[in-house]
Amino acid sequence: MNEINILLADEDATMELGAKLGAALTGGGIVYLQGDLGAGKTTLCRGLLRSLEYLGAVKSPTYTLVEPYEINNRRLFHFDLYRLGDGEELEYMGIRDYFAEDNLCLIEWPERGEGFLPAADLIVKVLPLAMGKTMGREAKINALSSLGSNVVTQLSLSLSFKQLAPNKVE
Numbered sequence: 001m002n003e004i005n006i007l008l009a010d011e012d013a014t015m016e017l018g019a020k021l022g023a024a025l026t027g028g029g030i031v032y033l034q035g036d037l038g039a040g041k042t043t044l045c046r047g048l049l050r051s052l053e054y055l056g057a058v059k060s061p062t063y064t065l066v067e068p069y070e071i072n073n074r075r076l077f078h079f080d081l082y083r084l085g086d087g088e089e090l091e092y093m094g095i096r097d098y099f100a101e102d103n104l105c106l107i108e109w110p111e112r113g114e115g116f117l118p119a120a121d122l123i124v125k126v127l128p129l130a131m132g133k134t135m136g137r138e139a140k141i142n143a144l145s146s147l148g149s150n151v152v153t154q155l156s157l158s159l160s161f162k163q164l165a166p167n168k169v170e
């Protein structure tokens, strides 16, 4: 399966999606996180890290661009490229090493690093979703590799999420 849309009714659901992605990507992978300011991208990363029992603060590394984590022999890198001026900066930072095969890279604002980033296994786009008086989110998830497809299939089999119709108008 290459595509799934999931209802994220509240912050906990976004955290749960993060946890599920972490469980499905034990061997690493490249995940692009798209969506506007405040969409829920960092919340998803926090959910993933919490599920690995990381107890520290998880903030968007807006100024440092990347935050490395090493948890139970897993290497994770959380990028926030919102303030990236020029993609070449990424080369100077030596980020190529970060993209080793078994590392898990979660990349907020990947658009800013276009041309300097490896191809994504998964693209997760978080969008606002009106739910009566409250505002939830929709996660539109696309797989771009066989690894990504396996993850989408696993998510589709999970009972934790309500799936939304694929062609819902945005």
Ligand SMILES: Nc1ncnc2c1ncn2[C@@H]1O[C@H](COP(=O)(O)OP(=O)(O)OP(=O)(O)O)[C@@H](O)[C@H]1O
Pocket: 008, 009, 010, 011, 012, 013, 014, 035, 036, 037, 038, 039, 040, 041, 042, 043, 044, 060, 080, 082, 108, 135, 136, 137
């Ligand atoms: N499914 C959800 N329903 C309602 N609110 C949510 C949901 N998921 C996350 N939120 C809330 O939305 C906000 C998202 O903030 P977050 O920092 O995760 O956004 P972001 O996409 O990383 O933004 P930025 O681009 O500025 O880094 C938080 O206040 C969080 O509680």
Ligand SMILES: [Mg+2]
Pocket: 041, 042, 043, 060, 080, 108
């Ligand atoms: Mg963020």
